[in-house]
Each structure stands twice: as structure tokens, then as C-alpha cells.
């Protein structure tokens with residue numbers, strides 16, 4: 485135990501900066517669901533943010549071969565293996581039509597590190613970041629850590645969770661430096677139509693605002709929806725745009741931890757300096773696996789997309805049939821984001837949940853179904869349900885949820 489004197493000398497045990505970071509709510513739900521399952525409860529988890537498919541075999545084979553190659557047993561350049569940076573530049577040209585040089589690519593330990601480093605590299609204390617909500621739970625933490633100020637721009641189901649240029653303009657101040665843009669979106673599954681991407685990008689150019697565009701779900705779009713990269717829509721943004729991406733969602737490679745950031749050479753150089761002191765190179769075996777993935781075909785993601793599309797329709801059908809639940813049809817990623825606002829304050833099994841956190845806890849307790857409450861995404865009154873789980877579990881889980889919520893009086 486520290487004596488009062490020692491406490492006086494050293495201040496708080498954990499710094500205010502780090503002490504202020506909350507646990508990732510999505511990971512927490514997933515962990516809790518897994519723990520209950522391990523204890524024998526038949527919990528169905530809708531919390532996971534990862535495909536339930538195996539990594540494609542050629543990618544696994546490339547990693548196995550890489551393990552035996554002594555070249556991969558040593559440190560490699562912090563910015564990434566030169567051949568992987570080249571392959572990512574080529575993949576970007578192939579998928580988005582955007583020409584970038586390998587020197588504009590920084591390979592990171594998952595897309596998450598790319599998010600973190602992008603904000604660390606661009607923000608000074610007091611810089612404001614326009615953050616459309618519902619937002620992915622990691623963004624506000626990554627913005628706040630370097631002293632940035634998230635300025636939330638809320639959207640709801642009435643606009644399909646899309647924000648307009650007018651809303652962004654109303655939130656702009658002289659301190660606005662960055663717009664965070666994420667389409668297809670986690671948590672809503674919303675996909676901005678190409679003309680709206682262009683309008684937002686043009687507005688950013690006009691006002692000298694940087695765009696950090698998180699395109700990690702680029703290949704997971706359904707029906708008529710089309711993903712357009714921000715840089716494809718507005719090439720004039722090239723000098724003030726950072727693109728975030730990775731192999732996790734496209735190739736079912738969440739555990740391999742390979743992502744990247746693409747941006748102007750000076751920003752990438754600065755971010756590489758940061759990474760060289762923070763984590764150095766991403767594991768070489770994972771980089772070799774990612775090289776195989778991004779250089780290869782997109783067959784695996786097309787197969788996953790067909791399955792996700794089928795599950796998406798089923799989930800929306802089942803959720804929409806629950807009185808008090810309204811669920812816009814998600815057009816991308818693998819999440820549904822229904823509003824449960826009408827159910828709050830009603831009686832269910834002797835309880836009267838007043839928030840989506842309380843309602844989600846009730847669902848876990850009585851329906852043995854794990855969902856992430858909207859509080860985690862800056863919008864209380866909603867649930868996020870991932871449909872990256874087996875068809876049968878999906879139907880069983882949503883049916884259980886429907887039975888429970890159907891009791892609301």
C-alpha cells in the first residue's frame with residue numbers, strides 16, 4: 485500500500501489520460517457472453533464484430549510457409565514489408581481506382597492501430613473532430629487521447645443513420661480539423677450513396693477539413709448499395725485525407741492483426757515514426773498472410789457476402805415483427821441497429837428497464853441473448869446485433885429476444 489506521502493509525491497496511480505479510457509463495450513459484451521457459455525448457459529452472442537468464417541486456406545498456407553523462412557524471424561521495417569506496401573497500393577488501385585504510392589502506405593497492427601495513429605498524427609490539443617453518431621466505440625477514445633475534442637453529429641433511423649452536409653456545416657467551428665467518416669458503418673450498417681460521399685468530400689475540401697475515412701467494410705455491401713471510396717469520389721482530397729483499412733473483415737482475418745493507413749507522404753512518415761517507437765513492424769508471418777490475401781482474388785468475401793446478405797434479410801424480418809422495435813434495413817457491414825426506444829419504461833418480467841443498457845442486461849438474463857446497447861455507440865435507445873453468426877443461432881436468438889420483448893406492457 486502506498487503511504488499518504490508517497491501518494492502525494494506520485495499523484496494518482498493511473499494517469500487521468502489513461503484512467504479516463506473506458507473498456508471497449510463491444511469486447512465486454514462478447515467476453516461476458518463467452519463466459520456465460522463456458523459456465524454452461526446456452527447464450528447466443530450477437531456482440532461479435534467478426535466474420536464467423538475461417539481464413540481462406542491459401543492465406544493460412546502462406547503463413548505456414550512464412551513461419552519456416554528465417555527472413556521472417558527478425559525485425560523488419562516499421563512501415564511494413566516493402567512487398568506488402570506495394571500490394572496494398574495495387575489493391576487500392578484495383579478496388580477504388582485510386583493511385584497511391586507504396587510510400588503512402590503504413591502497415592499497422594490491425595485497423596485499430598491505424599485509427600489510433602491517424603488521430604495521434606493529426607490532432608493537437610483542442611482540435612475538434614466531427615464525429616457522426618452512431619459511431620464505432622473506439623473513435624471517441626482515439627480522438628480524446630491526443631487532446632482532441634469529439635463533436636458529435638447525431639443521426640437516427642429517420643435518415644437511415646446518415647448525416648447531411650447541412651448538419652456537418654452546423655457543427656463546424658474555427659477549431660474543426662477533421663471529419664471522421666465511416667461507410668459502410670459499424671454499428672448501423674448504413675452505406676452513404678456515392679453522391680452524398682462526394683458532397684461531404686467537397687464540403688471538406690472547401691473548408692480545409694481533413695477526412696479520416698474508415699473503409700474497412702468496403703466489400704460488404706448488399707442489394708443496390710455501392711461503396712465508393714472518399715478519395716475516388718473527391719480526388720482533390722488527396723492531400724488532406726487518410727484512408728483506414730485492413731484484412732480483418734474482408735478475408736475473415738480478425739486475429740491476424742493487419743491493417744493499414746494510406747495518406748499524404750508527410751503524414752505517413754510522421755505516423756511511421758510514432759509506430760517505430762510504439763510497436764515497430766507488424767508480425768512478419770501476419771504480413772506474409774496479408775500479402776497473400778490482398779494479392780489474391782475476392783472469392784472468399786463474395787461467398788461471405790452472400791451468407792451475410794441472407795442473414796441480414798432474416799434478421800431484419802424477425803426484428804421488424806417485434807412490437808416496439810423498428811429496424812432500418814442495413815446496407816453494409818454485418819450489423820443491424822434497431823431502435824428499442826418504444827420499449828423503454830415498459831414492464832418486462834417484473835422489471836422496468838429505462839435504458840438500452842438495462843434492457844440489454846434483461847435480454848442476457850432472461851433470453852440468454854447478448855446484444856450491445858446503443859450507449860456504446862453514442863446513441864442510447866438502440867441495440868446493435870451482429871449477423872456474423874450461424875443461420876440457426878440467428879433465428880433461435882432473435883426468436884428468444886422477440887418472445888421476451890413481446891411481454892412488454
Ligand SMILES: Cc1ncc(COP(=O)(O)O)c(C=O)c1O
Nearest residue numbers: 533594595596620670730732743
Ligand atoms: C469501423 C471499424 N474500423 C476498424 C476496425 C478495426 O479492425 P481491426 O483492428 O480488427 O483490423 C473495426 C473492427 O471492428 C471496425 O468496426
